[in-house]
Amino acid sequence: MPHDCGFLADLSLSPDQISFERADRDRFATDYGTHAADASRPDAVVYPASTADVSTVLAAANDRGVPVTPYAAGSSTEGNAVPVEGGISLSMERLDEILAFRPDDLQVDVEPGVVGGDLEAHVATEGLCFPAFPQSAAFSTVGGMVANDASGIRAVKYGELREWVLELEVVRADGTVLEVGSKAKKSSAGYNLVDLFVGSEGTLGVVTRVTLELAVEPARTLAGRAIFDSLDDATAAITDAIRAGIDAATVELVDSLTAEIANSYTDSGLPSEPMVFFELHGRGVDREMDALVDVLRNHDPVRVDTAVEEAERERLWRARREIGQALLEYDPDRELEVVGDVTVPIGAYAEMVRFVGEVSASFDLPIPAFGHAGDGNLHYAILANLDDEDERERVSEASGRIVQRALDAGGTCTGEHGVGVGKREYLRREFEPAVIETMRSLKATLDPEGILNPGKMFD
Secondary structure, three states, X not given: OOOOOHHHHHOOOOHHHEEOOHHHHHHOOOOOOOOHHHOOOOOEEEOOOOHHHHHHHHHHHHHHOOOEEEEOOOOOOOOOOOOOOOOEEEEOOOXXXXXXXXXXXXXXXXXXXXXXXXXXXXXXXXXXXXXXXXXXXXXXXXXXXXXXXXXXXXXXXXXXXXXXXXXXXXXXXXXXXXXXXXXXXXXXXXOOHHHXXXXXXXXXXXXXXXXXXXXXXXXXXXXXXXXXXXXXHHHHHHHHHHHOOOOOOEEXXXXXXXXXXXXXXXXXXXXXXXXXXXEEEOOOHHHHHHHHHHHHHOOOEEEEEEEOOHHHHHHHHHHHHOHHHHHHHOOOOOEEEEEEEEEOOHHHHHHHHHHHHHHHHHOOOOOOEEEEHHHOEEEEEEEEOOOOHHHHHHHHHHHHHHHXXXXXXXXXXXXXXXOXXXXXXXXXXXXXXXXXXXXXXXXXXXXXXXXXXXXXXXX
């Protein structure tokens, strides 16, 4: 049902901050993981330029019961930012300032529309970095990454993004502005409200400022790639490397189908066999690299290549870094129907990867599997002919089997993509009813009218 958003014209916003145009509304009707057939168009788009603007819009919308869905770069994969109940899409793209940079404190204050790649370039001028960014940081925004509690290929060493968020400015549904957290590195004062808002996908409040902790750029970086004849050898090598306590920043796996897709796209000439990619940071990386290579060679790799210079590191890693684009161009008759992720305890990772291959064969669907093996995070992509209804139904069932197996292994339905729309039913499977009810009660307390990003996480 359409919502009357005419009240926006009466707010203290300039005309160029409000749009009812069809083209603008279409732009915010999908995200990366949502097909046109599943689009949900907002009734209006608002472009706030300040915290005060966000507060004004939310207070007015809350009074009228109009849904508001924050939208960053639209790079999410589970429909996280799609306005499934219409109303207002709140585009955060104009809140894109780096507000303060304090190199001596290893901190930076940013608005949510700052693109991760731009922030990385800015802090690099002082020899600093933000190691928790995912690969999508080149185009994703800080606000979106905070909303999803994103993480990436370096999580095995540096953890999730939430571990680097010190302080937030958040606007509640009724327009109240909160500052939560502290610029101190640690605190035991009161409830940890930062962690409550990080990963809440805009359902509890709209983030308007973020204070991030930074790290010193690694003194040295070594990288490499190992190719194996079998998936079992590759996963066993990864498990042994983690159990050996090797201080790796990154340990990535691609299965043979993913290798075939990536090698075809990059024209690398490499065999379509399982691959392990790794990266090490710090002053003692030579010793750690020797130990890692010894572990890998205990599992009969076809070859192990290592690199010191950046250009050579990029060459070795190209097949892994370009998987996203390779998947889009692999099969002209099929599109990416699902881009999913699950995380399992590291001891269950090998079985989880094998199970994806079994599902692929059982449902006669190409399902490449790859991901952040060092922390048990597995990504799977399902390619399908979207005009074939039977095939789309098989995709849905296949994805469900994969997620359920992860839950059965003591894992989670999503490690970094968030719940959004796509994983709602699995959230109920993952947690017992009392936990879901506790989550719902938090939502009802902070957003009693239910206007913030409705239709996400919960039905």
